[in-house]
Amino acid sequence: MTNRVDIKRTAQILLGRDDILLLCHKNPDGDTLGSAAALCHGLISLGKRCAVCCHNTIPEKYDHLRIPVYDGSFPVRYTVSVDVAGENLLGDSLSCYAGKIDLCVDHHASNSRYAQNLCLYSDRPAAAQIIYELLKEMQVEITPFIADCIYTGLITDTGCFRYSSTTPETLETGARLMRLGADHKGLVEKFFMSKSRKSVQLEQYALNNLEYYFDGKFAFLPLTSQALETIQPLPTDIDGLSSMARDFEGVQVSVLAKQTGENRYKISVRTGEEADACRIAAAFGGGGHLRAAGCEICGDMEYVRQSIIKEVERSLCR
Ligand SMILES: [Mn+2]
Structure with a gap:
């Protein structure tokens, strides 16, 4: 029932849509939040209305992503989940979207194929890596701030490029993001070199x-x-x-x-x-x-x- 779409097709779909709501998984981590933030800011830079919804309050640790949380100020006409393997992971307050998700961008091999369109690359260690490719395909200008959002997803899901899921492409993406202005030092310090x-x-x-x-x-x-x-x-x-x-x-x-x-x-x-x-x-x-x-x-x-x-x-x- 789900329709598999590649990055190119996904970019076309998103370019043709407006008033987009991005959904994160419950108990959010750096990848679902970093991916949603990067995609959201990217779509806004293209002149679209876009915001993010998450079951939980976004932890302070992710304040640097400056996530535009959905406040009802526009009617939602397209719904996209990011890094969400199954609808049950949306959390109770977002369960109303179950069965109504238009597009899912994900990297979990276990994805339950709940969305109408599925952009799934299970060889990518972070959804953020797919988001990077998607933003490039949409010709979004990757500002240092957007680079930070993607970098956050990339380092948190790969344990700072240590996990076996890390590929040469991941490191290349990381290098490109650094050149685009991602704050490697600050983000690595924040997520891996300081413990509360x-x-x-x-x-x-x-x-x-x-x-x-x-x-x-x-x-x-x-x-x-x-x-x-x-x-x-x-x-x-x-x-x-x-x-x-x-x-x-x-x-x-x-x-x-x-x-x-x-x-x-x-x-x-x-x-x-x-x-x-x-x-x-x-x-x-x-x-x-x-x-x-x-x-x-x-x-x-x-x-x-x-x-x-x-x-x-x-x-x-x-
Ligand atoms: Mn992830």
């Missing part, structure tokens, strides 16, 4: 509470509401926590189970070479990428722990 006190506290908690299974190949971190109430982190303080243990010697799978309700957990899966994160998350109805994926599980902590252990064991045996 709360995130350091969370790391301390993690080191004290990590559970190891399968000869240390699997590290499981339960993050209970109680711990969250004690530490009181911002959502952005939790960002790096899921991948922390993956960098530990011998760890192939690292899972963060963050409690979000009485019997509800948000699961983040990170893997090394020996396991497929997307496959583990997909067993619980989630999805994502080969090395980073997520899902939600309902049940108490012991149920969550045992279910994940079973699935991780299966994936390590493959």
Whole structure:
């Protein structure tokens, strides 16, 4: 039912549209926000009306993107989701758009093909890399500010060009953005070289509470509401926590189970070479990428722990 479109066709479609609303995924990260910001500012520079909607309030950490949040000041005539693998990831307050999304620009292989038109490149490590190509195709002038927006998406989704998803093209895109004026030093400092006190506290908690299974190949971190109430982190303080243990010697799978309700957990899966994160998350109805994926599980902590252990064991045996 979805119509696959390439970057060229996507550019043509967008050039022919106006009054465009861009949708981000819930619990937004640097890629969905950086991509939406770059596309939004690009479309505005072409004289179009365009704004962004997200289920959550945009974290302060992303203030530099100066995202024009939709305020109802124009009637929406075209809806585009960016970096959103499935409609369920839009969040409750945007669920009214389910079934009505005209175009999706994404890089998740697990994309559920919900939009009428789908511009999907799963070999790109960040949606922002697709947005860069799209803006060039539309002949948008990439100002230093727009370059910053794209660069934010690029570095946050690639762990600052470290993850295995990084390609020569990614590095080339990064180089071009730097030449166009992207603030490499400032953005890398902001996202990778400074840690908030709360995130350091969370790391301390993690080191004290990590559970190891399968000869240390699997590290499981339960993050209970109680711990969250004690530490009181911002959502952005939790960002790096899921991948922390993956960098530990011998760890192939690292899972963060963050409690979000009485019997509800948000699961983040990170893997090394020996396991497929997307496959583990997909067993619980989630999805994502080969090395980073997520899902939600309902049940108490012991149920969550045992279910994940079973699935991780299966994936390590493959
Ligand atoms: Mn992404």
